[in-house]
């Protein structure tokens with residue numbers, strides 16, 4: 001059987017960096033991409049790791065930032081407010097690429113970043129921010145919580161909504177291929193650029 005040609009990024013570090021950002025941007029746009037729903041890791045007050053699935057809402061290659069939305073009352077928001085360290089990970093079996101992003105996150109609740117993110121979000125997405133009681137609260141039974149009616153979601157959820165902006169400091173790209181795996185990593189330089197190297201996979 002004829003093998004697919006190796007991708008250009010197999011031998012080109014700059015192309016691997018471009019592919020990493022292309023796949024993340026594609027994840028924002030395409031719900032079926034594995035990069036649409038990466039795992040986000042934070043660190044709790046005891047220094048222990050916490051991880052959960054999130055939706056990747058925006059990526060800006062120039063700034064090296066990724067945006068995620070969450071409830072201000074959630075554990076992840078509290079963990080990021082206390083210490084911003086976080087990491088994001090996804091593996092896409094379609095492209096055989098794993099991407100890891102490590103950096104520092106900030107929460108935007110009442111500012112222009114949050115306003116723009118809220119304004120651009122769909123009514124159905126807004127409803128979950130109106131949930132009562134707060135995410136993670138122990139319930140007497142599984143359904144003992146309330147969500148606002150679709151029409152009422154705007155005000156109920158807005159005060160709880162926040163945009164989490166992850167400023168990447170380290171990037172790690174792993175491509176699996178039987179003809180030779182490829183791994184590369186980048187770190188931010190002082191000027192906000194990136195310095196990268198191939199890594200042993």
Ligand SMILES: Cc1cc2nc3c(=O)[nH]c(=O)nc-3n(C[C@H](O)[C@H](O)[C@H](O)COP(=O)(O)O)c2cc1C
Nearest residue numbers: 037052053054055069070071074075076077135136
């Ligand atoms: C497919 C999928 C997408 C999710 N997207 C988000 C999201 O974008 N933001 C969010 O706060 N929680 C999202 N969740 C829920 C989180 O995984 C998690 O259960 C919840 O936010 C509570 O996390 P925490 O207690 O660690 O804050 C998603 C879950 C799934 C399964």
